[in-house]
Amino acid sequence: MVKNNSSTIMNGNNHTSEHMITLNIHIPHDNVIHSMQFDIQMLINDICYNIQQHLLMTIDHDLSEYGLFINDAQHSVRSYWLDPTKTLNYYALKNEDHVEYKNRYRPLKIRLLDGTVKTILIDDSLIVAQLMVYICTKFGIANYDEYSLVYDIDTDDSINNTKTATLLRDRSLQRTDKKMEELRKKCHTDDDTLWLDQSKTLRQQNIDEQSTVILRRKYFFSDTNIDQRDPVQLNLLYVQCRNAIIDGTHPVTYDEAIQFSGLQCQIQFGDYEESKHKPGIIDIRDFLPKEYAKTKNVEKRIFLEHKKHIGLSELDGKVKYTQLCRSLRTYGVTFFLVKEKMSGKNKLVPRLLGVTKDSVVRVDERTKDFIQVWPLTHVKRWTASPNTFTLDFGDYASAYYSVQTHEGQQISQLIAGYIDIILKKRKDREDKTAGNDIVDEEATMIEDIIAPGKATIIEPNCPSFDHVHQKNVYSPPIIRGTFSDSTNHSDHQQQGNYFSSQIYEQAKSLSNNQHSNDGTMLFSTIENARNTTYTVQSQLARELQ
Missing domain, CATH: 1.20.80.10 (Acyl-CoA Binding Protein)
Incomplete structure (x- = not known):
């Protein structure tokens, strides 16, 4: 490796030394290192442009594909790409730090479920959620938000044994019940499926050029x-x-x-x-x-x-x-083996907890018969901790449903993912309907005569003017990654962070409207009955006279 000790000052005019930083720019393609000085307020994108302008490089690729990369040789998962939209000051870099200037694009081996392996070039700086759009488009798949990547253990060799051990270490250390392990294998649960975290890059999850990932449907929605x-x-x-x-x-x-x-x-x-x-x-x-x-x-x-x-x-x-x-009842259900408290006894028993596109289910671990079904619209909120997972059904249940599991984060991400898809599809339909819903001011109006017993009083629902009423109808899509850090859980607090369900509030609102409509219909029926009774009584009185 050749090191060029000459220092180049970038945007250093009229700036004090405290605003400047010297970095060793390593260009792997040419195997050289250049020492360069930069203003810490410069954007990473501008730094890349200056590197391209001032350094002689034998690069025959599109320079727009290049970026700055912090390479941690000892811990590859700590390696990361610098965001072009951030300033240098955003990153905790020190004088004389080494930064690589290299191509962001690298090959990724993807195995399909039919066994075929395809290699495509991907942008290594993107998180998995962003990569899924590109990967699915490449394979001609429209519903990219229903697919994800799984680490392929079957292709693991002696070189990658350490990597697999790292990915599985947390789970294996937590599991000591041999009977549960045997039952887990028999039930074919999703517990040991190594889904990649969509909020992280491949590099942060130790997926390198030698790794193989599997493209699989994770959400059975459309x-x-x-x-x-x-x-x-x-x-x-x-x-x-x-x-x-x-x-x-x-x-x-x-x-x-x-x-x-x-x-x-x-x-x-x-x-x-x-x-x-x-x-x-x-x-x-x-x-x-x-x-x-x-x-x-x-x-x-x-x-x-x-x-x-x-x-x-x-x-x-x-x-x-x-x-x-x-047509099978278990179709579209993702199963997790958990332990729940036996009714009336202080004892934990195995149970399958399933998540589908519209419900959470309790399932018999032996026969996979459904014991209890909770619609997703009944789930008000949920929480995941390192050892438990808890569901709150709000007004639909008198108590929480809590289970013992080490897969709480996976269950949480799956529920959040389905709710995210539901909200996205619902918003798309609303936007499409709003686009077609054009009011014609000259449309024909039809006047209808309504009997007094069937009339409904319509009043403007005006809130008091001293308060601002604000309601969030839709939130931005969730990047389905790690929703809470296990280090945030204190020893005396079993619950983790709670995640509220937006579809619960919407369903509750619809339910209240339905009850209101039912009440209006009830009063109308009573009024009709009174009118009918009065009419009959009048007719009888006339006949008796």
Whole structure:
């Protein structure tokens, strides 16, 4: 490495030394270091421009792709890119600190659920939430906010063992119950899925050029609209459904398992041919859950089911498979194994806590039967601590629902993610409706005669003028990352930070309006009854006379 000791002053005129800082600019491409002096009030973007103008570099790439990078060789997760919109003073840099000037773009290996691995160039300075827009666009996926990245443990080798150990360390240290661990594996929960934090960069999560990540659907919200017109998302959804059926994430009966495997044969092999499709040509473990793999004559049953789908195309088969999978009650549920207090006893028992696009559910850990369902609109707020997760249902329940778990942050992020998507979709619909809702002042007006008993008094709802009434209808989208730092929890406080649900308040408001309308209808009904009674009494009186 060559070091150039000459110092270049950038924007140093009329500034005292206290406003200046000397940095060692390392250019990895040329393997040289230049000592340069900068004004601490300069924007990072301007510093990059000055570096480009004053240093001779053999770079043949677009210089707009370059940026400043703080490289911590001992702790790579502490390495970070300097934001072009920030000033140098924003960062706690000292004189003679080393800063790398290099290309922000680097390759990232992404594995799809069908096993294919694709390598794309990504901007290493962006957080995962921003990268998802680019990655999904690259793969032709529209609903980028429903997908996320998972660290691929299967591709981990001896070089990366330390990395995997770091990612899993916190969870493994917290878990000491062997029975719970065995049950967790059997239930195929989301506890050990290493979802990347969307509020951090890949570099901050130790994902480097050698790492592989998996592109997976995390939120099952708009997947019902996926059909033949979107073959990319259809294939991703089909593979995720197929894997969940085979590994037991979705419990199915024997007959249902045969239905799924017959469709899978049609998708993979095409039309049934008696001379070709005979017992012994398929690996049953790739088509059936393991509890049915050794059933007698099961392969014949599969081919009989396969025969029913002659003429069905691959795309139509995938649509039918995903539709059949959606009919399962466990579809779209993300499960977490927790411990809850047994009713009437001071004892904790295992339970599955599930999160869907519209509800939170308590599920039997053995059969995956639903025990209790709470709509998301009933969730007023929730809190996650290192060892517990608590739900507050406001007026819909008399007590909190609290469980013991080390996955509180994951559950919290999942609920917040679904609420974020709901609010975003709702706002999009409202904006679209508002755009089409043009009032025509010359529109025809129809006058209707209303009976007194059916009339409703309409009054302006004017607040008192000495108070300003302000209500937040919609907040900016949430970046689904770490919502609270475990270091913020004190020893005497079990709860973490509370997160309030906006859809709870909206649902509550709608409910109150409904009750108000119900009251108006009730009074109208009473008034109608009184009028009818009075009319009948008058008629009887006249007849008696």
